[in-house]
Amino acid sequence: MTTAIPIKLEGDIKITPENKCTYCRGATCCTYYTHHIDTPRSMEDFDLLLWQISHQNTQMYKDEDGWYLLINNPCRHLQPGGRCGIYETRPQICREHSNDGCEFEGPSGEEDFELFFRDYDSLLAHCRKKFKHWDRRFMGAGPPKARVPQAQA
Ligand code: SF4
Ligand code: SF4
Known part of the structure; x- marks a missing residue:
């Protein structure tokens, strides 16, 4: 989604949805x-989101529809040149995907989202801003105390 796509049109080609x-x-x-x-x-x-975004190729965003994980891993069926290797049996979600306003016009950028976290550090900065005591969230709890046996009367 955030990757630039190398589109080069030669000549006077009119691009249509088809x-x-x-x-x-x-x-x-x-x-x-x-x-x-x-x-x-x-x-x-x-804290859980920080764990998730710590994984490679994972980003996160919020738009008018809510919060999303963005996993930047190419589909295993994508062929060189952009063809689908299982076109005839591709999943329904691929069949329903519209090319209206898709990345053909250009890659999505941070400005397209209400919030966008490209990596762990950007989400951590957001957490620190949102929660005053973020960096102290693990202090005080400590491991559970061992129970001290009560003296028998
Ligand atoms: S159309 Fe669907 S199955 Fe085919 S390469 Fe794209 S994501 Fe993969
Ligand atoms: S839907 Fe858009 S990004 Fe996907 S293959 Fe078509 S033009 Fe390219």
Whole structure:
């Protein structure tokens, strides 16, 4: 989603919804997927998100539809040149995908989202700003105390 796609049109070609994908060499729509997540509210929620975004190729954003994980891993069926290796049996979600306003016009940028976290550090900075005591969230709890046996009367 955040990857630039190398589109080069030669001559005076009119791009229409019908021919658009034919001229798209990057097929950026097949290089990532998103996963809707519950809106994080507590420090525990954000702590979990920090774990998730610590994984390679994982980013996060919030838009008008809510919060999403963005996993930047190309589909294993994507062929060189942007073709689908299982076109005839591709999943329904691929069949329903519209190329209206897709990445052909250009890669998505941070300005396209209400919030965008490209990595662990950017999410951590957000947590520190949102929660005054973020860096002290683990202090005080400590390991559970061992129970002291009561003296028998
Ligand atoms: S939907 Fe857009 S990004 Fe995907 S292959 Fe077609 S033109 Fe390219
Ligand atoms: S199955 Fe085909 S159309 Fe669907 S994401 Fe993979 S390469 Fe793209």
